[in-house]
Amino acid sequence: MMTTKLALAGGALAACMAWNAAAQSAAPAMAVPAEATIPAGPKGLAIQNGRKLLTQTRQMLPKNVGNGLNCTSCHLAGGTTANASPWVGIWGVFPEYRSRSGKVISLQERVNDCFERSMNGKALAYDSAAMNDILSYMQWLSTGVPTGSSVKGRGFAAVDQKLKADPAHGKQVYAAKCASCHGAQGQGVANPAGGFLFPPVWGKDSFNDGAGMARTFTAAAFVKHNMPLGQGGSLSDQDALDVAEYFTHQPRPLYRGKSKDWPSGGKPKDARS
Ligand code: HEC
Ligand code: HEC
Numbered sequence: 296m297m298t299t300k301l302a303l304a305g306g307a308l309a310a311c312m313a314w315n316a317a318a319q320s321a322a323p324a325m326a327v328p329a330e331a332t333i334p335a336g337p338k339g340l341a342i343q344n345g346r347k348l349l350t351q352t353r354q355m356l357p358k359n360v361g362n363g364l365n366c367t368s369c370h371l372a373g374g375t376t377a378n379a380s381p382w383v384g385i386w387g388v389f390p391e392y393r394s395r396s397g398k399v400i401s402l403q404e405r406v407n408d409c410f411e412r413s414m415n416g417k418a419l420a421y422d423s424a425a426m427n428d429i430l431s432y433m434q435w436l437s438t439g440v441p442t443g444s445s446v447k448g449r450g451f452a453a454v455d456q457k458l459k460a461d462p463a464h465g466k467q468v469y470a471a472k473c474a475s476c477h478g479a480q481g482q483g484v485a486n487p488a489g490g491f492l493f494p495p496v497w498g499k500d501s502f503n504d505g506a507g508m509a510r511t512f513t514a515a516a517f518v519k520h521n522m523p524l525g526q527g528g529s530l531s532d533q534d535a536l537d538v539a540e541y542f543t544h545q546p547r548p549l550y551r552g553k554s555k556d557w558p559s560g561g562k563p564k565d566a567r568s
Contacts, residue, residue: 377448
């Protein structure tokens with residue numbers, strides 16, 4: 296937004312574009328540190344336990360998780376997948392301003408945002424052992440990424456923002472490409488040993504309507520590059536958008552705090568509040 300205003304005001308468009316291009320090319324590649332770099336001793340144990348908490352969240356933190364998901368149901372492969380909101384490099388970009396919160400937030404607050412929304416659960420205490428272990432893992436993953444730099448592949452790669460979603464077509468895409476794993480009713484496939492083999496995408500065990508994944512364009516960007524699992528990039532932008540509009544708007548838990556989101560404006564067009 297800022298760049299648009301600047302460009303209009305001062306004819307500085309070219310300069311802004313050059314700056315953006317430079318910022319882009321300066322983005323460090325997403326490199327995951329070698330396993331052997333996890334140190335011995337208490338810090339190494341914290342890193343290992345942090346990874347376990349993020350991949351077995353439901354089982355290990357039942358008081359904080361209110362649905363059938365683990366953090367890595369969306370942050371794929373332990374948060375090491377580009378364009379699936381990787382955690383590589385995020386240690387050095389928080390605290391960060393977020394328009395949804397309308398303020399600068401810490402990495403702890405960001406983690407808790409996902410506990411309360413994506414996991415439909417409860418925040419961890421900032422000074423809890425679990426929070427420190429989670430941060431330790433994210434810090435280790437960010438080894439070598441310069442402070443303040445976002446890696447290439449941070450977040451999700453957007454789909455064409457000008458497209459209009461067609462949920463009726465999305466329902467057909469869902470039946471053809473998603474239902475085999477996520478279930479005809481979005482309920483997922485339960486693991487007889489507890490939890491889910493394939494996670495739910497709507498219903499009581501899914502993320503709530505205040506989650507980033509409940510936004511059509513955010514979900515479309517995730518789906519386009521990561522789903523069907525193992526076939527990321529196979530859907531067109533239009534198919535990804537249509538199926539995202541369809542499944543995000545099926546019944547799901549409600550997030551009570553969402554009317555307080557974007558307190559200073561900048562609410563995106565696909566926001567649910
Ligand atoms: C249902 C999918 C989903 C689950 C499950 C989930 N997240 Fe997220 N997470 C997202 C989305 C979507 C974003 C980006 C939201 C946005 O900025 O629009 C995100 C962003 C983040 C970020 C910030 C990344 C960045 O580059 O700024 C962190 C940190 C994070 N999540 C941690 C967690 C943790 C910890 C858990 C488990 C407690 C978790 N997430 C569970 C979907 C999920
Ligand atoms: C081959 C099975 C498979 C297919 C087909 C598939 N997914 Fe997934 N999907 C998964 C698995 C497994 C995960 C969780 C990954 C993990 O835990 O490592 C996942 C995660 C997700 C998530 C984030 C977690 C959640 O449950 O909210 C969404 C959203 C999602 N898939 C949507 C889709 C959509 C839309 C399609 C169809 C275009 C699709 N998937 C097709 C297996 C599949």
